[in-house]
Amino acid sequence: MSRTLQLDAGGRLRHFLTIEGLGRDWLERIMDTAESFESVAAQKVKKVPLLRGKTVVNLFFETSTRTRTTFELAAKRLSADVLNINVAVSATAKGESLLDTVRNLEAMGVDMFVVRHAESGAAHFIARHVAPHVSVVNAGDGRHAHPTQAMLDMFTIRRHKRDFSRLTVAIVGDILHSRVARSQIHALNTLGAREVRVVAPRTLLPVAVERLGVRVCHDLDAGLEDVDVVIMLRLQKERMQGALLPSEREFYRCFGLTAARLRQARPDCLVMHPGPINRGVEIASEVADGSRSVILEQVGHGIAIRMAVMALALGAVQG
Amino acid sequence: MSRTLQLDAGGRLRHFLTIEGLGRDWLERIMDTAESFESVAAQKVKKVPLLRGKTVVNLFFETSTRTRTTFELAAKRLSADVLNINVAVSATAKGESLLDTVRNLEAMGVDMFVVRHAESGAAHFIARHVAPHVSVVNAGDGRHAHPTQAMLDMFTIRRHKRDFSRLTVAIVGDILHSRVARSQIHALNTLGAREVRVVAPRTLLPVAVERLGVRVCHDLDAGLEDVDVVIMLRLQKERMQGALLPSEREFYRCFGLTAARLRQARPDCLVMHPGPINRGVEIASEVADGSRSVILEQVGHGIAIRMAVMALALGAVQG
Amino acid sequence: MSRTLQLDAGGRLRHFLTIEGLGRDWLERIMDTAESFESVAAQKVKKVPLLRGKTVVNLFFETSTRTRTTFELAAKRLSADVLNINVAVSATAKGESLLDTVRNLEAMGVDMFVVRHAESGAAHFIARHVAPHVSVVNAGDGRHAHPTQAMLDMFTIRRHKRDFSRLTVAIVGDILHSRVARSQIHALNTLGAREVRVVAPRTLLPVAVERLGVRVCHDLDAGLEDVDVVIMLRLQKERMQGALLPSEREFYRCFGLTAARLRQARPDCLVMHPGPINRGVEIASEVADGSRSVILEQVGHGIAIRMAVMALALGAVQG
Numbered sequence A, B, C: 001m002s003r004t005l006q007l008d009a010g011g012r013l014r015h016f017l018t019i020e021g022l023g024r025d026w027l028e029r030i031m032d033t034a035e036s037f038e039s040v041a042a043q044k045v046k047k048v049p050l051l052r053g054k055t056v057v058n059l060f061f062e063t064s065t066r067t068r069t070t071f072e073l074a075a076k077r078l079s080a081d082v083l084n085i086n087v088a089v090s091a092t093a094k095g096e097s098l099l100d101t102v103r104n105l106e107a108m109g110v111d112m113f114v115v116r117h118a119e120s121g122a123a124h125f126i127a128r129h130v131a132p133h134v135s136v137v138n139a140g141d142g143r144h145a146h147p148t149q150a151m152l153d154m155f156t157i158r159r160h161k162r163d164f165s166r167l168t169v170a171i172v173g174d175i176l177h178s179r180v181a182r183s184q185i186h187a188l189n190t191l192g193a194r195e196v197r198v199v200a201p202r203t204l205l206p207v208a209v210e211r212l213g214v215r216v217c218h219d220l221d222a223g224l225e226d227v228d229v230v231i232m233l234r235l236q237k238e239r240m241q242g243a244l245l246p247s248e249r250e251f252y253r254c255f256g257l258t259a260a261r262l263r264q265a266r267p268d269c270l271v272m273h274p275g276p277i278n279r280g281v282e283i284a285s286e287v288a289d290g291s292r293s294v295i296l297e298q299v300g301h302g303i304a305i306r307m308a309v310m311a312l313a314l315g316a317v318q319g
Helices: A002-006 A023-042 A065-077 A098-107 A122-129 A147-161 A179-190 A220-224 A248-255 A295-313 B002-006 B023-042 B065-077 B098-107 B122-129 B147-161 B179-190 B220-224 B248-255 B295-313 C002-006 C023-042 C065-077 C098-107 C122-129 C147-161 C179-190 C220-224 C248-255 C295-313
Strands: A055-060 A081-086 A112-117 A135-141 A168-172 A195-199 A215-217 A229-232 A270-272 B055-060 B081-086 B112-117 B135-141 B168-172 B195-199 B215-217 B229-232 B270-272 C055-060 C081-086 C112-117 C135-141 C168-172 C195-199 C215-217 C229-232 C270-272
Touching: A002 A122, A023 A065, A023 A147, A023 A179, A023 A295, A055 A065, A055 A098, A065 A081, A065 A112, A065 A135, A065 A295, A065 C081, A081 B065, A098 A122, A098 B295, A112 A122, A122 A135, A135 A147, A135 A295, A147 A179, A147 A229, A147 A270, A147 A295, A168 A179, A168 A220, A179 A195, A195 A220, A215 A220, A270 A295, A295 C098, B002 B122, B023 B065, B023 B147, B023 B179, B023 B295, B055 B065, B055 B098, B065 B081, B065 B112, B065 B135, B065 B295, B081 C065, B098 B122, B098 C295, B112 B122, B122 B135, B135 B147, B135 B295, B147 B179, B147 B229, B147 B270, B147 B295, B168 B179, B168 B220, B179 B195, B195 B220, B215 B220, B270 B295, C002 C122, C023 C065, C023 C147, C023 C179, C023 C295, C055 C065, C055 C098, C065 C081, C065 C112, C065 C135, C065 C295, C098 C122, C112 C122, C122 C135, C135 C147, C135 C295, C147 C179, C147 C229, C147 C270, C147 C295, C168 C179, C168 C220, C179 C195, C195 C220, C215 C220, C270 C295
Parallel strands: A055 A081, A055 A112, A112 A135, A168 A195, A168 A229, A195 A215, A229 A270, B055 B081, B055 B112, B112 B135, B168 B195, B168 B229, B195 B215, B229 B270, C055 C081, C055 C112, C112 C135, C168 C195, C168 C229, C195 C215, C229 C270
Antiparallel strands: none
16 A cells, blocks of 8 residues: 555656565665765765756654655755745644645645654645645654654665675664554565564563564673674663653663674674664663764765655656 | 825825725726736746836735735736845834834835735825835725725726726624724715615714715615625724624624525626635625635735835836 | 864864964964855855864754854855754753764764854864764853854954954853853953953953963953953853842843943944844943944854855865
């Protein structure tokens, strides 16, 4: 279903909502396109005219300056006009329904919605209802998916490791609440990673997580053994107030990535994190800033990936 | 007075503050100009360079993401630079007077203020005090006027009905608090509509509303009889808390537009609404989304009308 | 130290953080460059392509719509892309450190940070840690400095008076809390002003203010005697609630600039104020709006000065 929603009748990418159902060909096509945009950031004039005269709306029902900024920058580097709409303070306060908001913006002739929403499925819902010429990109929906984040992670891994079939990747931390983890697991499996491990206490794992195609570990040392890539997840501080976790200190002691812990991994292991990092909560500063960390590199690739997704979905480049 | 304030010595449009005093020639000129911009939205590159290097300031003393968005889009399609200033959170909090705020922005070399203010007359006040090279557009002031909204409504009607002299138009709902209704009444009478009716309970009508040149109805069925166009107004939910109205349900029963009610109107009657709509309060979903509804079309024409007003006021096109 | 931080190995301006240590040559170079940008505001198309494809981030840890607007306008007139980030509502709320925020934006390929922060030294701190290709401009840090404001003041004085060595300048008001005053004193002394006076009650003067190279007056009439320029400072209303000052009325009686008071100054004395002004608190309306006032002229020059600083720091013009 997601494939048919995301691709049009001619097999072109129209929406980018989730990794599921896209297939390895599309993930590679997105990464190849991003590769061609990497050089734009190095140019003196960091702009290409591919989306000139197009209007991209950042439709954020949940505040995320960081994610909004990456999409805004990506759109501007493609020469699009960008409208930032924070719906929490906007029309919904006046009782306008989600679809009425979308249809109104659509009627103004916008070309793309970048949607962030606290509820899973919001971007899909919008995608199912927009006019044929409008594209939707999911910038994070509830616990469900954050596909551009997963793609920039894959892109970063590919740049360093090339062949996914040889890789063991550990994803560590709050898997339960993480839309990023879900998207990463789908992407790694689609790209043929040898093994995907999730490392977390039982309270922070979804029910039947094994069905996603992962090996489960409850011990960090075992989970890191011989991995090629470790992806640390951000621990949402608000989880601490609930009964799921004893304390930050306790979490760090058991699941925090320190230099000592990292010795379990392969010597050339990449350390990744979607950011923003909590130093001393899920990761030690010496690791976050250390030689194996590619955390800031991920951020940079995030612009290229978002440019790629936008340009492909609006038909400005051939996938 | 409004005419002399809105037109310069050479008879060109300088400010756009109210429909009153502009005359039929100007309303038609604005619509003709908008007609030429309708095609821009259909182009691959939805931009014309008419206002390149001009700076438009959205000076909003009252939050309205929706209205701000339409002006921002219109300005960007004309290639202007746009500054969004929400004055509630800005200098006035530091005790700076309205005029000092305006004069400061003026000194920075801006070209146009799009003003939204909760008090009637705010845009006129600013227009009387700006430097000769600066234009002011009223984006809604108190209960007084919302002239670009009225013009996009006229434009929508003209596209469907052509000749105003044959039309009976009903405006239904909270006339008392509506700046939109006031501007629509002036525009319809200026354009020579055969009859303008207002349909509302006595508590939601201004004193002596007949003097504006309308027929008053307190019954929706009678009010809709043989009309060519029905314009539903948004019912501000906050009115409900006062003594003016019994309840939403009661209002809907008496003044809500349903498919059954609409049968009183002519078979080709247009259904209009300035948005955002309250489904089940002033209008039934089946009517809002039905075949006679041009509500979303209005939104699209709003961009063209705002482009026209901006381009005319800044002398980028000949009126 | 500030010189070495602000200039690169080749002696070019890289950051603009403070007037201290820059030297007369650089202050004059900035003013000369601003002179060349003054004409841009008068052009039909108020844009030059000097920073096309560059990304300027307004990184504001303290809200200041006014200052943010001037930098945004200046950047847009140079054709840069602008990102506005209000950090109070952004990632720091999620516990991300200042440097992580900066490094993330840096990784996205931005070229310049315009930094506003309530703590003295914040812009220096960021400048010491950014990547080699990134520039930092201080848009006000705590009580420390506001160098672009001081430069636009110097530029305004130079346009009217030409030769600083003949000038006596009085700075009047809350010197203690003013970052503007500190930067002005440094700039005036660097440019060789004959005499810089500070005029304030003892409670609003920093300890040992004489060491900055100023003459201290506690009496306004004496302080204004034969001055060529008087710069009034804004009285922060929140100071009134403390023990530093008896009342607004009392302050105005002793230190408010009225037409009568101004007679102590030279007949061609300029009246300046960084804005926003408090009418009837530190300055009478008749003086603020009078013939000697250049307050609004300062605002206009502020755009040219900020364009100059941005273009110099990013190497788009030769200093």
